[in-house]
Every structure is written in structure tokens, then in C-alpha cells.
Amino acid sequence: MGGTPQVMATAAEVRKRVGRARASGESVGLVPTMGALHGGHLALMERARAECGYVVATVFVNPTQFPPGDDFERYPRDLDGDARKAGEVGVDLIFAPPVGEVYPPGDCTFVEVTGPLVECLCGPHRPGHFRGVTTVCARLFNMVGADRAYFGEKDYQQLLVLKQMVRDLSIPVEIVAVPTVRERDGLAMSSRNSYLSAEEREAATVLYRALSAAEREAASGERDAVALVSGVSEMIEGEPLVELQYAELRDAETLDELARLDRRAVLAVAAFVGKARLIDNVVIEPRG
Amino acid sequence: MGGTPQVMATAAEVRKRVGRARASGESVGLVPTMGALHGGHLALMERARAECGYVVATVFVNPTQFPPGDDFERYPRDLDGDARKAGEVGVDLIFAPPVGEVYPPGDCTFVEVTGPLVECLCGPHRPGHFRGVTTVCARLFNMVGADRAYFGEKDYQQLLVLKQMVRDLSIPVEIVAVPTVRERDGLAMSSRNSYLSAEEREAATVLYRALSAAEREAASGERDAVALVSGVSEMIEGEPLVELQYAELRDAETLDELARLDRRAVLAVAAFVGKARLIDNVVIEPRG
Numbered sequence: 382m383g384g385t386p387q388v389m390a391t392a393a394e395v396r397k398r399v400g401r402a403r404a405s406g407e408s409v410g411l412v413p414t415m416g417a418l419h420g421g422h423l424a425l426m427e428r429a430r431a432e433c434g435y436v437v438a439t440v441f442v443n444p445t446q447f448p449p450g451d452d453f454e455r456y457p458r459d460l461d462g463d464a465r466k467a468g469e470v471g472v473d474l475i476f477a478p479p480v481g482e483v484y485p486p487g488d489c490t491f492v493e494v495t496g497p498l499v500e501c502l503c504g505p506h507r508p509g510h511f512r513g514v515t516t517v518c519a520r521l522f523n524m525v526g527a528d529r530a531y532f533g534e535k536d537y538q539q540l541l542v543l544k545q546m547v548r549d550l551s552i553p554v555e556i557v558a559v560p561t562v563r564e565r566d567g568l569a570m571s572s573r574n575s576y577l578s579a580e581e582r583e584a585a586t587v588l589y590r591a592l593s594a595a596e597r598e599a600a601s602g603e604r605d606a607v608a609l610v611s612g613v614s615e616m617i618e619g620e621p622l623v624e625l626q627y628a629e630l631r632d633a634e635t636l637d638e639l640a641r642l643d644r645r646a647v648l649a650v651a652a653f654v655g656k657a658r659l660i661d662n663v664v665i666e667p668r669g
Numbered sequence: 670m671g672g673t674p675q676v677m678a679t680a681a682e683v684r685k686r687v688g689r690a691r692a693s694g695e696s697v698g699l700v701p702t703m704g705a706l707h708g709g710h711l712a713l714m715e716r717a718r719a720e721c722g723y724v725v726a727t728v729f730v731n732p733t734q735f736p737p738g739d740d741f742e743r744y745p746r747d748l749d750g751d752a753r754k755a756g757e758v759g760v761d762l763i764f765a766p767p768v769g770e771v772y773p774p775g776d777c778t779f780v781e782v783t784g785p786l787v788e789c790l791c792g793p794h795r796p797g798h799f800r801g802v803t804t805v806c807a808r809l810f811n812m813v814g815a816d817r818a819y820f821g822e823k824d825y826q827q828l829l830v831l832k833q834m835v836r837d838l839s840i841p842v843e844i845v846a847v848p849t850v851r852e853r854d855g856l857a858m859s860s861r862n863s864y865l866s867a868e869e870r871e872a873a874t875v876l877y878r879a880l881s882a883a884e885r886e887a888a889s890g891e892r893d894a895v896a897l898v899s900g901v902s903e904m905i906e907g908e909p910l911v912e913l914q915y916a917e918l919r920d921a922e923t924l925d926e927l928a929r930l931d932r933r934a935v936l937a938v939a940a941f942v943g944k945a946r947l948i949d950n951v952v953i954e955p956r957g
Contacts (some may be wrong), residue, residue, distance in 0.1 A: 487786040490803070490837035496777040515778070523839040547779035551680055551811040621785055 385468040387439075387551050388460070388475045392415045392524035395476045399437065399526055403475075407434025408652060411527035412527045413518060416440040416477075417457035417572035418466045421562040424532040429561050430471040437525050438467050440477040445484070445491075446513030452656070457575050458666075464613045476525065483520055492519040492550070494542050497617045501636050502649055503660065506626055514539055515598045530554050533620050535561040535569050537647055537662045541636065561661075565591065569661045576657035584622035591616035591628075592628070595648055602640045606630045626651040626658070633664055673756040674726075676763045678750070680812035683764045687725065687814055692762075695722025699815035699842070701806060704728040704765075705745035705860035706754045709850040713819040716847050717785040718759040725813050726755050728765040733779075734801030740944070744876035745863050764813065768845045771808055780807040780838070782830050789924050790826045790937055791948065794914055802827055810835075810842050818842050823849040823857050825950045826936055829924065844957070849949075856902065857949045868936050873942045874911035878953045879916075883936055892930045894918045905940060914939040914946070921952055930955045 389395050399409055410433030412425045422438075429436045440463050447453035462476055492515045498504075499511045519649045522530060532540050562570045567589035568582075577585060591613040604607055613628040631638055633645040642665060649662035677683050686696055696720030700713045717724045728751050733784040735741035752763055767779060780803045787799045810818060820828050832844045833865075850858045855877035856870075865873055879901040891897055901916040914929075919926055937950035 396841070426893050485836065487851045488833050488837045489786070490780065492778065492807075492838070494778045498777070501800075520837075520839050523841060526841065547780050548773065549776045549808075550780070551808050553684070553811060553814065 385464050386472045386475050388464055388477055390476075390478055390662075391482055391608070392476075392478065395437065395474065395525055397437065398474060403526070408529070409433060410426035410526070411521070411525050411530040412438040412472070412529060413521050413532070414438055414440055414463075415442045415456065415574065415646060416463045416574065417459060418463045418572055419562075419570045419572060419574075421535060421570040423466060423470050423534050425559050426467060426470045426472050427530050428557065429529070432557075433527075433529060435474075437474045437527065439525070440475055441483060441517070441523050443483070443513060444480060445515040445516055446474060446510050447612055448507050448509055451507070452573070452576075452658075453529060455576075455596050457572055458495045465584070469500075476521075484522075491516040492546060494545050494549075498538070498542050498545055501631065501638070502627065503651060504538070506510040506651065511539070511542050518543055518544065519550070519552065522552055528657055529557050531557045531559055532666070533561060533662065534558050534566045535571065537649060538636065539635070544633055552556045567593065569659070571657075571659060573657045573659060577655055581655040581657070583618050585657075585659060587617050587620040587623055588650055588652060588659060588661045592648055592650065594662060595662050596665060599642055599667065604667065606639050606641060609642065609648065613648065613650060617650065622654060624653040626653065650652060674760045676724060676752055676765055678764075678766055679770055680764075680766065683725065683762065683813055686762060690723035691814070693891055695699055696804060696817070697721060697813070697815040698724045699809070699813050699818040700724070700726040700760070701809050701818060701820070702726060702728055702751075703730045703744065703860065704734045704751045705863065705926065707850075707858045707862075709821050709823060711754065711758050711848045713821060713847050713922065714755060714758045714760050716845065717817070717819050720845075720931050721815075721817060723762075725762045725764055725815065726760045727809050728763055729771060729805070729809070731771070731801060731805040733800050733804055734796055736795050739795070740861070740864075740917040740946075743864075745860055764809075768814075768831050771812075779804045780834060782833050782837070785834055785956075786826070786830050789919065789926070790915065790917060791939060795938065799827070799830050799886060803830060804818050806831055807834065807838070807840065810840055815842055816862050817845050819847055819883060821849060822846050822952070823859070823949065825952075826924065826935060829922070855881065857947070859945075859947060863897070865943055869910050869943040869945070872908050873947060874885060875905050875908040875911055876938055876940060876947060876949045881951060882939065884953060887930055887951045887955065892955065894927050894929060897936065901936065901938060905938065909948045910942060912941040914941065915920070 409427030459539045493512045567587045595609045595613050628650045633647045651660045678926050698717030781800045854874045883897045883901050905913045916938045921935045938949045
């Protein structure tokens with residue numbers, strides 16, 4: 382383990398290299414990222430390293446998943462740093478294609494998941510976002526030809542949308558969910574945390590503090606969705622540097638809205654902290 | 670060669686069998702059909718047989734490519750006859766899934782090619798048709814995992830749309846185009862020809878007669894698109910049992926409309942003959 386992994390820019394090179402790994406009997410793990418790697422990404426890579434013979438990470442800031450006016454231009458980019466970090470956790474190959482390799486000139490094809498999974502939470506707030514995610518992931522899955530692809534639970538809705546796509550289109554890859562990695566004070570790791578000033582960084586901890594408080598309420602027997610969600614909302618709205626976008630309690634599989642916590646559920650929030658739009662969630666199992 | 674091929678209904682069985690063929694070093698050819706096999710399909714299968722070590726044909730009347738009110742219900746179905754015919758040309762395996770195998774309960778994902786390729790010819794006349802074609806073909810390609818997939822030039826626009834999808838999404842399959850197969854009197858073979866009465870069957874020959882006349886005019890030096898197309902239209906409209914839907918001359922690669930035959934072009938027609946909607950085309954290369 383260690384050493385800087387090879388960096389490739391074309392699908393043809395990657396397919397050839399992955400084909401060689403596969404021919405020698407190795408299973409192939411894929412960790413799609415937009416780079417600016419942090420501990421959350423490294424946890425995905427470590428999991429892939431533990432489960433697969435050959436590990437590919439992609440570094441691609443995907444333009445189609447950023448709605449107009451979003452932070453595509455200023456999204457942090459650091460390929461050299463990313464390659465070094467990925468090497469330290471044993472990634473074999475980094476695929477860092479230029480935009481034209483993923484979206485060739487004249488490109489006009491997309492992949493879209495429709496319905497309840499994309500009509501709630503981040504869906505209405507980021508028009509076209511999930512279509513961009515499914516379109517790029519279908520392409521990366523096809524280009525790399527992995528057995529397993531690793532995604533973080535921090536992007537909970539994305540995880541469900543991708544599982545739906547893979548199931549519906551019979552894409553021969555297994556989507557593996559990896560728990561959210563947090564800073565010591567609970568803030569979910571995110572490349573967008575780098576947008577935060579010191580003061581905003583401190584304020585941003587309210588997201589996980591609010592989610593944790595709701596978890597404790599649920600553990601103490603609270604089952605009413607309005608009570609749980611309004612507790613979260615009030616706590617977040619009490620933080621002047623944070624502007625809440627949504628807080629919702631939904632079925633953990635279907636994302637159907639819940640009136641009561643009577644099944645496995647996800648409590649998810651999105652909020653602006655300065656220029657950063659941050660999301661976080663906890664999955665709650667009602668016990669007893 | 671000969672003998673009835675194995676018929677499978679699930680993607681899991683097919684993937685296992687194809688995996689075995691691939692493990693023994695065979696290339697895999699796929700011929701997607703809606704069944705009711707005729708000489709056109711058999712030509713696709715023979716070509717696949719000649720080029721691939723293992724040949725899979727799918728028989729699946731795909732509901733999503735029939736616009737509402739179209740002929741999905743009455744589309745001809747004859748799996749036993751299809752299996753026998755496919756066996757005679759050396760097909761190894763028939764994949765005939767039930768609808769729920771291709772579109773599982775709760776399915777909500779589609780694949781769509783947008784833009785000029787789908788906005789002309791059959792596109793506006795069959796809303797959702799090409800989205801249904803790309804969605805089902807992406808699924809079948811993923812389920813079977815073939816190296817090459819064979820399609821007829823009779824469905825010329827479909828061929829271009831599928832090539833675009835495969836290129837844009839980097840699907841690891843090569844689309845192979847096979848020339849249209851015609852009856853002795855020139856009528857393009859189609860499963861929908863079975864809808865025709867004897868009188869309609871006779872009248873339907875006007876489509877290829879008109880296209881052939883235009884080919885001869887082009888060979889004699891006619892370059893004006895209006896002249897070529899109006900010759901075709903007038904000839905078809907002169908046949909009382911045939912109702913022309915469109916006749917158009919378009920760039921053979923982009924389907925851009927042409928004012929002059931100054932590059933490789935496709936002259937394409939669609940017409941109703943009784944209950945049957947028939948399509949046909951010729952590709953014309955201007956010489957000299």
C-alpha cells in the first residue's frame with residue numbers, strides 16, 4: 382500500500398487496465414468522486430480496498446449535476462493532492478477524465494430516475510441534479526466496468542437514486558453504502574466545508590447537533606414526525622449564520638413522507654452556511 | 670447448426686450462460702427482436718452467427734416503445750415458431766423475458782437520446798417511441814453483456830439513435846448495421862406486413878417502387894431535394910390504399926434536412942397501409 386496511483390485520462394486506457402486486472406481474477410471496486418478528497422472519500426476507498434482486488438477512483442467534477450448558478454466553477458480542485466491521498470489508502474488507479482471524455486462533442490443522451498425518490502429533499506431545490514448524477518454514474522460504470530461502486534450515506538438520497546437506476550437498468554454493478562464520516566465535533570465531512578469561514582465552520586455544527594438531539598428524542602419514545610422535525614428546525618434556525626433549506630423525516634427506503642416514526646426512517650436536512658450548501662442526515666430505527 | 674435453442678426467461682440465467690461462453694473465450698452477439706421473426710431478423714442472426722462465437726436473440730415485445738393507441742396488443746407473437754426459426758440459423762440462446770423482468774415493479778428509470786436525431790422522421794409521429802427503444806436496449810445490453818448487437822437498416826433512425834446512445838453512455842457494445850431484407854417484389858420485410866390483406870400487400874409495394882425511382886433519378890443527376898421527395902410523395906399518394914405519413918431526404922449521419930443531395934443521404938418514408946404503419950428507406954450516395 383502507498384505510493385501514488387497511476388492517473389489516466391481516457392476510458393480506453395482505463396478499460397484496458399481494468400480488463401487486465403479482471404483477467405487475472407481480481408474483483409474491481411470503483412469510488413466515484415469529484416475530488417477534493419477528505420476523510421469521507423478515504424473511508425470509501427478503504428472499504429473498496431478491503432473488498433476488491435483492484436480499486437479505481439474517479440476524480441471528475443461533473444458539470445451536469447450542478448444546477449445553473451451553483452458552485453461548479455468554484456468547486457475545489459486538487460488532482461495532485463487527491464492522487465497522493467488516494468495512494469495512501471491503496472487506490473490502484475485514478476481516472477481523471479477531461480469533460481469531453483465523459484460528454485463527447487454532440488452528446489445528447491441522459492439517464493433519468495423519475496418519481497418520488499427525486500421529487501423530495503434535494504430534488505426540488507437542485508433542478509436536474511439527480512439526472513446529472515445518474516447520467517454521469519451510468520457513464521462511469523460503463524467506462525470502468527467495476528463489480529462494486531462505493532458511495533457515502535451522507536448523500537443519502539443520491540444513494541437511493543443510484544440503487545434504483547442500477548436495479549431498473551440491470552447495470553452489472555453492486556452499489557455499496559458506506560457510513561458518513563464526521564469531524565470530531567460531528568460535522569459531516571464534505572468538500573464544501575472548505576468554503577466555510579472559521580465562524581461559519583463553528584455554526585455548521587448545529588446540523589449534526591440538531592439531528593443527534595432528534596435521535597435522542599426518538600430513542601426516548603418520540604414518534605411524532607412534526608415534533609421530531611420541528612425540534613430540528615428550531616435548533617437550526619436558532620443559529621444566525623445558518624439558513625435552513627429543509628428538514629424532513631422520510632421512509633428510509635422509499636423516501637415517502639412519514640407522519641409517525643413507525644419504520645426505519647431518514648431524518649435529513651439541507652442548509653446554507655455562508656456560501657456552502659451543506660446536507661446531513663441520520664437514519665433512525667424505531668425500537669420497542 | 671440447427672436444433673431448437675434454449676429459451677430463458679430471466680436475466681440471471683442468461684448472464685450465467687453468457688458468462689460461461691465468455692469464459693471459454695467466445696465473443697457474444699446479440700440480436701434484439703420483438704419476435705414474429707422474418708427474413709430480416711434471420712439476416713441479423715446469420716450475420717451474428719458468422720461474427721460471434723455465441724449468439725443470443727431476445728424476443729420481447731417492448732411495451733414502452735408503443736405510443737398509446739399503437740399496436741402493442743395485437744403485435745404478432747409466436748415464441749415457438751420464433752425459437753424454431755432462430756435455431757435453423759444457429760442461434761444458441763433465446764432470451765424471452767416477461768415484462769416484469771425488464772420493467773421490475775416500481776421501475777422508474779429511463780434512458781433518452783434528445784435533439785435532432787429524434788425530432789424528425791418517426792420521432793414526432795410516435796411520441797415516446799425512441800425513449801422506449803433506448804430504455805429497453807440499454808437494459809437488454811446490460812442483461813446480456815454482448816460484444817456486438819445487430820440491428821436492421823430498415824429501422825434506420827433507430828440505428829442512429831442507438832449508436833448515439835452507445836457512444837454517449839460508453840456502453841461496451843458495438844452496434845452492427847445489417848442491410849434491409851426485401852421480398853421478391855421489393856417490400857421491406859416487417860412483422861407488421863402480416864396485418865396486410867392481399868390487396869393491401871400488393872399496394873404496399875409502392876413504397877419501395879417510389880424509393881427506387883428516386884434512386885434512379887439521383888443516379889441520373891437529380892440533386893434537388895424537393896424534386897426527389899415530391900416524386901416519391903406523388904407516386905405513393907397515387908396509390909389509394911396507402912396513406913403517406915412522411916417522405917424526407919436527410920443527411921445519412923445527422924438526419925439534418927437537406928435542400929440538395931450533396932452528401933450521403935437517407936430518403937425515408939412512413940405510410941399507413943390498412944392497419945399497418947410501414948416504414949422504408951434507401952441510402953443514396955451522390956456520385957460525380
